Amino acid sequence: MSTRLRVGVFVLLVAVVAAATAWYALAEHQSFEQTRGRDPQVAQVPGAQTISGPRVVFRHSGLDNRYGLVAMVPLADPTGPRAFTDVPCDRVAASELGASCLVVQPGVVTRFEAHELSPDWQVAQTYPLPGVPSRTRLSPDGALVATTSFVTGHSYMSVGFSTATVVRETGGGRSWGNLEKFDLVLDGEQVEPVDRNVWGVTFRDDRRFYATVGTGGRVWLVEGDLETRTLTSVAADGECPSLSPDGSRLAFKVDVDPGEGRQWSLAVLDLATGRRTELGDGPRGVDDQVAWLDDETLLYGLPRADQPGVNDVWSIPVRPGAEPELFIQEAWSPTVVRPGSPS
Amino acid sequence: MYLTLRDRPASAPPDQPDQPDSSVAAPPRRVGRVVLTLGLVSLLTDISSESVSAILPLYLTAVVGLSTVAYGFVDGLNQGVSALVRLGGGWLADRTDRPKWVAFAGYALSAVARVFLLFAGGAASVSAVVAADRVGKGIRTAPRDSMISSATPTEHLGRAFGVHRMLDTIGAALGPLIAFGILVLIPDGFSVVLAVSLAFAVIGVALLGLLASDQRARPRPEDGPAPEPLRWSDLAEPRLRPLLLVSGGLALLTVGDGFLYLALLDRGGFAASWFPMLFVGTNIAYLALAVPVGRLADRVGRARVLVAGHLVLAAAYLCACLPGSTWTSTLGTLALLGAFYAATDGVTAALAGRLVPLRARGSGIAAAQTVVALARMGSSFGFGLLWLALGSSAALLLVAGLLVAAVLVAATQLGRLGLDRVVS
Numbered sequence: 063m064s065t066r067l068r069v070g071v072f073v074l075l076v077a078v079v080a081a082a083t084a085w086y087a088l089a090e091h092q093s094f095e096q097t098r099g100r101d102p103q104v105a106q107v108p109g110a111q112t113i114s115g116p117r118v119v120f121r122h123s124g125l126d127n128r129y130g131l132v133a134m135v136p137l138a139d140p141t142g143p144r145a146f147t148d149v150p151c152d153r154v155a156a157s158e159l160g161a162s163c164l165v166v167q168p169g170v171v172t173r174f175e176a177h178e179l180s181p182d183w184q185v186a187q188t189y190p191l192p193g194v195p196s197r198t199r200l201s202p203d204g205a206l207v208a209t210t211s212f213v214t215g216h217s218y219m220s221v222g223f224s225t226a227t228v229v230r231e232t233g234g235g236r237s238w239g240n241l242e243k244f245d246l247v248l249d250g251e252q253v254e255p256v257d258r259n260v261w262g263v264t265f266r267d268d269r270r271f272y273a274t275v276g277t278g279g280r281v282w283l284v285e286g287d288l289e290t291r292t293l294t295s296v297a298a299d300g301e302c303p304s305l306s307p308d309g310s311r312l313a314f315k316v317d318v319d320p321g322e323g324r325q326w327s328l329a330v331l332d333l334a335t336g337r338r339t340e341l342g343d344g345p346r347g348v349d350d351q352v353a354w355l356d357d358e359t360l361l362y363g364l365p366r367a368d369q370p371g372v373n374d375v376w377s378i379p380v381r382p383g384a385e386p387e388l389f390i391q392e393a394w395s396p397t398v399v400r401p402g403s404p405s
Numbered sequence: 406m407y408l409t410l411r412d413r414p415a416s417a418p419p420d421q422p423d424q425p426d427s428s429v430a431a432p433p434r435r436v437g438r439v440v441l442t443l444g445l446v447s448l449l450t451d452i453s454s455e456s457v458s459a460i461l462p463l464y465l466t467a468v469v470g471l472s473t474v475a476y477g478f479v480d481g482l483n484q485g486v487s488a489l490v491r492l493g494g495g496w497l498a499d500r501t502d503r504p505k506w507v508a509f510a511g512y513a514l515s516a517v518a519r520v521f522l523l524f525a526g527g528a529a530s531v532s533a534v535v536a537a538d539r540v541g542k543g544i545r546t547a548p549r550d551s552m553i554s555s556a557t558p559t560e561h562l563g564r565a566f567g568v569h570r571m572l573d574t575i576g577a578a579l580g581p582l583i584a585f586g587i588l589v590l591i592p593d594g595f596s597v598v599l600a601v602s603l604a605f606a607v608i609g610v611a612l613l614g615l616l617a618s619d620q621r622a623r624p625r626p627e628d629g630p631a632p633e634p635l636r637w638s639d640l641a642e643p644r645l646r647p648l649l650l651v652s653g654g655l656a657l658l659t660v661g662d663g664f665l666y667l668a669l670l671d672r673g674g675f676a677a678s679w680f681p682m683l684f685v686g687t688n689i690a691y692l693a694l695a696v697p698v699g700r701l702a703d704r705v706g707r708a709r710v711l712v713a714g715h716l717v718l719a720a721a722y723l724c725a726c727l728p729g730s731t732w733t734s735t736l737g738t739l740a741l742l743g744a745f746y747a748a749t750d751g752v753t754a755a756l757a758g759r760l761v762p763l764r765a766r767g768s769g770i771a772a773a774q775t776v777v778a779l780a781r782m783g784s785s786f787g788f789g790l791l792w793l794a795l796g797s798s799a800a801l802l803l804v805a806g807l808l809v810a811a812v813l814v815a816a817t818q819l820g821r822l823g824l825d826r827v828v829s
Binding site: 068086087212255257371 | 588
């Protein structure tokens, strides 16, 4: 080929590739406008009315004009009409006294933020997060909030993966800072690994909580104490704990295929006896911090394989070999709110 | 692209390949067309790969639904793979004496990996695609650097690598901007980012395949004896050994950037939300300094600049531990770190390519880069333990002290590094 011919071929190729990409981008933009313009397929509570009784608060994930907004359904009728707020959250946790909401604000420099929301869904406090939002939980009385985000770098000179988990008082009060700075006791021994990461907090009260510590390729469930600033291991090989409403058990994720791939399943630990129950072949692939629907049932979000961006909330009874059931479709990040009793 | 097409002086016949350094007669151009073309190929490819890396954590967590823990695992895969493949790429380039087509295969593999990324759903498939991308990067790096080396007269080699690395880094900086620009216009447009990334990769591969001349290390005689084949003993070339020793030894005292950033974060000089910007800061410094430091290397000697670059690194460690205004010391650390990369990255390749016979150029460059990469991996592991034992500041001070001592020792070896004399 002569140079002229090669230049010609190159210019032609650039034109074809640019045109094809532009066409694809326009088509995607159009389909985005179309799907995001339509109303949700699920029934809606009319008007801007919210639900005040026992309820499940979650992130709506239907591809429609309410995508990403916090919504809620009555606990007694989870498939019934849902009420929408106008607050977008990637992760949400709610209590009777407000909510914690983690959001991604895309931009040329993408920002990640934690918002504290008042009971009428107004932003009361805003904190910057160091990376992609992962988990958030409130203490039973709503006085404390925990947030986990992923500190992600740039791959050109990569540092791999790291979490930042912070506990603070709601309403702009005291912060305990990154839980990595707490004293760490694993299997009865005080250790100070440099590669430790903490994530997935669940509160017992306004002093004690449970969380995950990862170091040296292993993960532990730990009990934390805000007053003594300690994390003490409770069990190995489990992550993202969630304390049952009666306070007796922890539900968490386990990697049932350790090694190369990660294949998550769920398990429950009885804190008094140390007995561990694996939920069999139930929810493979779950990658959410579970929530307790009641003392016998867990809730968790699962992405749809065939519809990117859409998740459903499933429920599963706490017993070996239990079968999961679809609980709320087009939903993610569920919290059960029971007015009058600690959630 | 404008530059590439117009760079050649009008008088030169368009089809004649650039002259290898051994037969430079006319006043040499400062930076050859091949170097600019390869720089643009790298720019396009880096836009492609960095636009995906920038959104990968968001994409995997928000769309694919993986936890970022799984993403950390995917990311960890990348590190080890490329060092070994790089040796293979360099060897193949020498063995066949077709560095362009070996590099082409590496770029093409990464481009094909992007097609699959569009359809990859789970952690396993994403890991496979990311690994394929890194293998492609490993294959192409040494043959590409060997082409730059062959296309450039020795006296301008530092500048040529500086220009290449500058273009490469511009691509790395543009990639994330383009990706997030798309996401602002189309909020769930992850597939559009992947498609745009694929488009840049394809154009980069086409630019290399169609418009870069097939720059060979050895002159091709029209008739006469076949060129000497590559011999393994070329890699044991006594002139290469001091370079491997010196750069490998210094790399053993090179702490991973991540640790340095975490040390800065530890001192509380800035909010954690600024953390990702530290990488950008280092890139900007590298970008600005790659060409001037390359030119300096041409003037005062590449071995000197390579060794002195590690003094700059020691200064960066000191700066990260300095008491006083943490904002200033943060910016100072990033600037020094960028200067260190400018003084070592391209300069190592430029040196290695000249210390081995022509037929082993790719392998020589690959060997030097691999030694540095492996030594740095080992050093990061060791530094983790040191950090644990001493705390971040004391550990950094200790490494800075050792590094200064090592630089003094290495300086005595400068003479044996050949000081840029041309081989054959």
